[in-house]
Amino acid sequence: MKQAGFRFIARTLSLSLGGPRLSILIYHRVLARPDPLFPAEVDAAAFMEQMSLLSQMFRILPLDDAIQRLRAGTLPPGAAAVTFDDGYADNADIALPILKMAGVPATFFIATGFLDGGRMWNDTIIEFVRRVPLPELDLRPAGLGCHRTGSLAERKAAIQALIGTMKYLPPDTRLERIETMLRCVPVDLPHDLMMRSDQVRALSRAGMGIGGHTVNHPILASVDDASALQEMVNGKRRLEDITSAPVTLFAYPNGKPGKDYHLRHAELARKAGFQAAVSTAWGAAGKESDPFQLPRFTPWDRHPDRFRLRMAMNLTRRNEERVFAEAA
Structure with missing residues (x-):
């Protein structure tokens, strides 16, 4: 009954705000077990519970499909999508089996310069x-x-x-x-934090989406436009070479509108051949959202009710990412 109630609230909020809205969740890592140094980091047990809760509340769609439906005005009420940034190996080793078990599609935005032994x-x-x-x-x-x-x-x-x-x-x-x-201080550091190329390929073959996230993960506002475009284009090409499939979606590194990227970078993403892009501004996307500045959000609450409530309330956030970027 509680799950049905939260699903009803999420859909009602979505429809009451001028039409269906798309909640896009953002993750980075899913650890095998809790990290004493970062106890709030999502581990396998927490991620499994969150995917279960999300499935109860929302209709989870592949991100590319959800964006197409948002543009076409056919997005169903209570729609959500799951994304990951950077390209950590645990995305393939730990998150993927959970996603498959839960029947949840996800899109992985990968910085290609750290594949095969690199480290951010x-x-x-x-x-x-x-x-x-x-x-x-x-x-x-x-x-x-x-x-x-x-x-x-x-x-x-x-x-x-x-x-x-x-x-x-x-x-x-x-x-x-x-x-x-x-x-x-000489210290031995790990070289297996990020994905190998074959893991990216495995994600794609499992039906997961693969998106661009540059090569070296620069904060785009800190580099010149030619370098920013090159980062986008080269990262896209590498992923397409690995997966033998088009890469049409992009995530801005760090992703804060007006600080980490500006409106000109949205145009550069379009020029690089992407069809849409996501930021890290909180909120849910509506029909008024710029497809190259789609907001994302993840509630880190461990308590199920707080997770549900924060996800529902995120639907009420205005699309501030556009305002921030235009003001920059």
Whole structure:
């Protein structure tokens, strides 16, 4: 009865806001088990429960199909889609079996430069700090200060501080700082966090969608337009080579409208050959939404009722991503 009630609420809210709205969920990783350093990160058990709850509340569609129906005015009430960003190996190893078991389609936006043994810069920081065998980390030679690492809380604070410091640096400057950081304390880092090409191929063969996410995951606002376009085009081509299928959808790295990308990047995505793109602005997409700035959302609540309520309330959010980008 409770599930039916929430489904009714979600559909009623969707229809009362000027027509059906599309809820697009965004995930990054699905861990095999809880991570003591990041206990709020989604693990297999939590993801399985969320997919079950989502199926009870919404009609889950493949993202490309949902976008086509949104444009055509044929989107059913209570529609939702599931997406993943970046291309982590656990998407194929852990998330895919759960998605297949739950009968949930998903789209995976993959940064191709990290396939087959690569590692994203933020994960380099996370795994470096996780593994340093010291109660204090002196990174002054890298211009990154000193950080306490004697407890889990201190390590988490160090990670957040380092990522915050480097997130909006020019890519070359950031890479140089990270390389200097790694020379401060030698640590063995993992090389299996991201997907292999055959895992991308397996996702595609399982009927999952594959979308572009650039090659090197730059924040597009921090690079020139020619470089941004090249990142989009080359990432798209690599994925099409791997899957032997068209790649028509794109996700902006980091994805905050007006900060991480601007309206000109939406035009670049169109020029690169994509048919639609998603941001990380919260909200649900309606008929008024720019197809190259579709909002996404994920409630991280562990309690089922809070998960349902937050998903239902997200339907009431205005499409602020368009306002943000136009104002930038």
